[in-house]
Amino acid sequence: MAKAIGRAGPQGPLQAGPGADGGGQNARAALLMTLGMAGFAFEDTLLKLLSRAMPTGQVLMIVGLAGMVVFGSWVALRGGGLRPRDLLHRGVLARNLCEAICAICFVTALATGDLSIASAILQALPLLMTLGAALFLSEPVGWRRWLSILAGFAGVLLIVRPGTDAYQPASLLALIAVLALAARDLITRRLPPGIGSGMLTASAFGAMAFAGAVLALLGGQRMMMPDARQAAMLLACVGFGLGGYLAMVIATRIGEIGAIAPFRYSRLIFAILLAMAVFGERPDGWTLAGAGIIAAAGGYAMWREARLRGRPRTASPGGPIPPG
Known part of the structure; x- marks a missing residue:
């Protein structure tokens, strides 16, 4: 579902650099990222189907408990311990509140609206992250990424179209969900490095x-x-x-972010195809155009940030990335 875009980041100990064979590693990472995004699209499709037959709250409870048990067991078996005291950190509590808001809003949006529209709006997350990092974390953002943010928001408006017959109230819930995701990831950047991604993922479930x-x-x-x-x-x-989360984490560990970032948007392609095949949805031209603009703008923003992070710096290590 929504939070599966980056349940724990992947950040902290889960993140690593690309392998030594460069292009080969990036190709494998791109394939894994694509498979991971397909897994998330199938997950969202099943959530929508289940919400038609069962209470939405019950669906969230069952899926959340199952994920918590799986990841909690994984953290315990790794030998690092569950460290329950980490769950009381105010940043973790705030992060989990964002997870809860996102879960309720996104699954309700899936239950009451179109899968294709909710999935398209979800793709605005990287743009909101760039905007949030500039506004709240004082990270420099140059004119190119500011233009990509504006273009992405224009794409969202093409999809939502407030005040027209095409407007779906569920779109507002999807927007709230993606705002909650952006806040979650911004909070994650400020958490102490000792709080591992596995623990964050288990607590998120x-x-x-x-x-x-x-x-x-x-x-x-x-x-x-x-x-x-x-x-x-x-x-x-x-x-x-x-499975989607695991594939995404491995892809991020072995591939270069700039090389695999565009493949995150394969989730939107899978979601639209599944929406058409399973639910008979027929996204109109405005929706498809808006989705394309969001994907292009978000992909560029991620590629640009990865490129700037890899640029040699004259400042001291750990300084801010150059604007771009």
């Missing part, structure tokens, strides 16, 4: 489960026993989500 419980309680949703088909879909949903 826990926040998702908590959000589901709150949604079910406030909405008066009654829990139901999943039948065999629904249980299989829930299992597949968790599998696609975790």
Whole structure:
């Protein structure tokens, strides 16, 4: 789902540089990134199908608990320990609040609106990250990336089209979800390096489960026993989500960010194809144009940032990246 774009970053100990064979490693990383994005698109499709048959809060609770158990076990088996005290760090608490808001808004947007529109709006995340880093983290952003941000927001307006017959209220929920994701990732940049990505991911799934419980309680949703088909879909949903996350992490570790960044937008292609095949959606020309603008602008922003981070600096190590 939405938070699967970067559940833990990947940051901290999960991140590493590209391998020694350069192009070969980047090709494998691009393939893994594409497979990861396909996994996320299938996960979103299953979430939409499940939300039609089961209470949304229950779906969030089950998927969140399953992810928390899997990643919590992984962290424990790595030998680093779960360190529950890390969960009380105010940054982690704020991050998990963003996760909870994102989970409720995005899954509700999937349940009540078009998969293709929600997925397209989600692709604005890198642009919001660049904007947030400039406004709140004092990172320099040059005119090229400012133009990409403006272009991306124009693409969002082409998709949402407020005040027209094409407007879907679910689009507003998708926008809130992506804002919550951007806030989550900005908070993650400020967390102490000792708080590992595995722990953050496990706690994020826990926040998702908590959000589901709150949604079910406030909405008066009654829990139901999943039948065999629904249980299989829930299992597949968790599998696609975790598999997509693992592929994304490996891709980020072995490939250069600038080389694999454009392949993040393959998720949008898979989502549109699945929306058409499974739900009979037919995105109009404005929606497709807006999605294309967002993908191009976001891909450029990520490529530009990766290029600037790799540029030799005359300042001291650890100084700010040059604007661009």
